[in-house]
Amino acid sequence: MKPLGRSMSAPSASPHPMTLEYIVEALLFAAEKPLSIAQLLELVNSRDxxxxxxxxxxxxxxxxERYAGRGVELQQLASGYRFQTSVAASHWVAALFDERPPRYSRALLETLAIIAxxxxxxxxxxxxxxxxxxNSSIVKTLQEREWIKIIGHKEVPGRPALLGTTRQFLDYFNLQSLEQLPTIADIGETSDGLVDSLTDALKQDPGVVH
Known part of the structure; x- marks a missing residue:
C-alpha cells in the first residue's frame, strides 16, 4: 500500500503535492453536510x-491540529466531520447575513430540553x-427542524409515541453525543436551567464553511 500521508500521483498536474490530508480537506470544504470516516474513505478511494x-x-x-485556534476549525459531530467558523467569531460572522437567526419561544425550548x-x-x-x-405546533416545529422524532411507542393503553432527539439535533448544537450535554447537576433540575443551557447554545450557532 502506498503511504498516503505523503505525496501521491494525481489525475492531472497540480502545483501542490497531493496528500491524503489535502484531499480530505478539499472534500470537507466542498461538502454540504458533515462527512463520516466511512463516507470520506469511499470518496477518497473512488479515484483509484x-x-x-x-x-x-x-x-x-x-x-x-492545523486548524486549532483559528477562525475556521474542524469539528467532529454526531454525523461526522465538518469545517465551521469558530464560536468565538460568531458575532462578526453574523454581520455577513441579513437574516437574523430564528427566535424560539421559551415553551419550545422547554419542550426540546425535556426531550433531550x-x-x-x-x-x-x-x-x-x-x-x-x-401545543401541537411546538412538536411539529421540532420535527420539521429534524431535531426530534418518534423513536417508539410506550406499551400502555393508547400506545403514545415516544419522542427522542436526532443526529441533526446533535449536529446543530455542536455535539458528538448526548453525553456531551451539560449534566443535570451542572445546570440544576429546574426547567429554567435546561432552557438556559439550550438558549446559550442557540446564541452560539456555528457557521458552516462551504
Missing part, C-alpha cells in the same frame, strides 16, 4: 486510491413536567 480508515482518521487528526434530557418521553410526560399542555 487505496486508503484505509486509520489513514483517514490520521489525516483528520492532522487537519484538526428525559428521552424517550411521551407528550403527556412532557406536559406533566412542564405543568401545562404542549
Amino acid at each position: 486510491l487505496n486508503a484505509d480508515a486509520l489513514q483517514v482518521q490520521s489525516a483528520l487528526n492532522t487537519l484538526s 434530557y428525559r428521552q424517550p418521553v411521551t407528550r403527556g410526560e412532557i406536559e406533566d413536567i412542564r405543568g401545562v399542555a404542549v
Whole structure:
C-alpha cells in the first residue's frame, strides 16, 4: 500500500503535492453536510486510491491540529466531520447575513430540553413536567427542524409515541453525543436551567464553511 500521508500521483498536474490530508480537506470544504470516516474513505478511494480508515482518521487528526485556534476549525459531530467558523467569531460572522437567526419561544425550548434530557418521553410526560399542555405546533416545529422524532411507542393503553432527539439535533448544537450535554447537576433540575443551557447554545450557532 502506498503511504498516503505523503505525496501521491494525481489525475492531472497540480502545483501542490497531493496528500491524503489535502484531499480530505478539499472534500470537507466542498461538502454540504458533515462527512463520516466511512463516507470520506469511499470518496477518497473512488479515484483509484487505496486508503484505509486509520489513514483517514490520521489525516483528520492532522487537519484538526492545523486548524486549532483559528477562525475556521474542524469539528467532529454526531454525523461526522465538518469545517465551521469558530464560536468565538460568531458575532462578526453574523454581520455577513441579513437574516437574523430564528427566535424560539421559551415553551419550545422547554419542550426540546425535556426531550433531550428525559428521552424517550411521551407528550403527556412532557406536559406533566412542564405543568401545562404542549401545543401541537411546538412538536411539529421540532420535527420539521429534524431535531426530534418518534423513536417508539410506550406499551400502555393508547400506545403514545415516544419522542427522542436526532443526529441533526446533535449536529446543530455542536455535539458528538448526548453525553456531551451539560449534566443535570451542572445546570440544576429546574426547567429554567435546561432552557438556559439550550438558549446559550442557540446564541452560539456555528457557521458552516462551504
